[in-house]
Amino acid sequence: MLDLLLHSQQKRRSLTLAAALALPFAAMCQPTTYSAGRVIVDSVEVIRLSSVSGAHKTEVSILPSAGNMAYEMMVNGKNIFSGLAAPSAPLKGRRAMTGNPLLAPWANRLDQQGFWANGKHYVFNPELGNVRSDQHNHPMHGLLSGSEWEVVAVRSDRRGAEVTSRFEFWKYPNLMAQFPFAHTIVMTYRLQDGALEVITRVENHSKEPMPLALGHHPFFQLYDAPRDEWRVHIPARDHFVVTPQLIPTGERKPVELPDPLSLAGRQLNDAFGNLVRDASGRAEFWVEGKREKISVIFGPKYPVAVVWAPPNRGLICFEPMAAVTNGYNLAHAGLYNELQSVPPGGVWQESFWIKPTGF
Numbered sequence: 001m002l003d004l005l006l007h008s009q010q011k012r013r014s015l016t017l018a019a020a021l022a023l024p025f026a027a028m029c030q031p032t033t034y035s036a037g038r039v040i041v042d043s044v045e046v047i048r049l050s051s052v053s054g055a056h057k058t059e060v061s062i063l064p065s066a067g068n069m070a071y072e073m074m075v076n077g078k079n080i081f082s083g084l085a086a087p088s089a090p091l092k093g094r095r096a097m098t099g100n101p102l103l104a105p106w107a108n109r110l111d112q113q114g115f116w117a118n119g120k121h122y123v124f125n126p127e128l129g130n131v132r133s134d135q136h137n138h139p140m141h142g143l144l145s146g147s148e149w150e151v152v153a154v155r156s157d158r159r160g161a162e163v164t165s166r167f168e169f170w171k172y173p174n175l176m177a178q179f180p181f182a183h184t185i186v187m188t189y190r191l192q193d194g195a196l197e198v199i200t201r202v203e204n205h206s207k208e209p210m211p212l213a214l215g216h217h218p219f220f221q222l223y224d225a226p227r228d229e230w231r232v233h234i235p236a237r238d239h240f241v242v243t244p245q246l247i248p249t250g251e252r253k254p255v256e257l258p259d260p261l262s263l264a265g266r267q268l269n270d271a272f273g274n275l276v277r278d279a280s281g282r283a284e285f286w287v288e289g290k291r292e293k294i295s296v297i298f299g300p301k302y303p304v305a306v307v308w309a310p311p312n313r314g315l316i317c318f319e320p321m322a323a324v325t326n327g328y329n330l331a332h333a334g335l336y337n338e339l340q341s342v343p344p345g346g347v348w349q350e351s352f353w354i355k356p357t358g359f
Helices: 002-029 327-332
Strands: 033-041 044-053 056-063 069-075 114-117 120-123 150-157 160-168 183-192 195-204 210-212 231-233 236-242 248-254 268-275 283-288 293-298 304-309 316-321 340-342 347-357
Touching: 044 150, 044 160, 044 183, 056 183, 069 195, 069 347, 114 327, 195 210, 195 340, 210 327, 248 268, 283 304, 283 316, 293 316, 340 347
Parallel strands: 033 160
Antiparallel strands: 033 044, 033 150, 044 056, 056 069, 114 120, 150 160, 160 183, 183 195, 195 347, 210 340, 231 283, 236 248, 236 268, 268 304, 283 293, 293 347, 304 316
């Protein structure tokens, strides 16, 4: 009788263990359900993309009326973006450099209140009040902060969820006065296979080649370790030398950072080039804590990365850039030969991907 009882208890334990082991497998086998729609949050229209697979849920929230910025990417209840307290904040006059802002027509700084393109010098008009400058009077982050975008498509199917929006730059005289290249920017956020793809398309309507120095400035955070325990992977061979005002000199030096790099006692505000890429031309940056990890994967037409990890703040930025900081003026000076341009009537398009794991 005792042998029978022991056999019964052992059998129940085996069944319980088998069931527990089967749960993750069953969750992985469940199909992912995608949805996309418009919601009102804090009196503001938000586009929300969602994916649910078993117990795993991801929600991405985008503000077309505030620079088409994705301000949240909630992964199992944790926002991997360093986000806004309220989506109405940038609409109430507060500049929002959080989430995933697009920086255009230039990313980061210029070394003067103007730029060179196609052998011509263009000087900004300060009276228009739309050029933001840093403490050294260097123009910062382009002209589109807080711009209102037109949503042209919101859709989902069994493969993913996405929203496409556009900004017709040529329709705004105050913008064309500062950057006289008629163009349209089209952005698509696509949630698919556990990653968020950000597709940026530039259509040049002008009669001259349009120089390209836009970039994205996504802000990320981890939760399972303090900032000084985060480890960072920077797949780059070249480190751009910069002035004390963070303007590249045109000189490069080899990257001499450990891999992975610990953020303990270290701050970063560095530009990198000559990225290490896989067979498809993609370069993968990442930050990880104990289990949580965020990868940012650059497409081939993003040749430069700025990595910013300020001290005493729990955030890090991996910034995909079409050109190095001050690329317009460095190219004119003969110090940068990788500046891209869009031919008259032509199109430029590239993607980067944000892939969180372990949340």
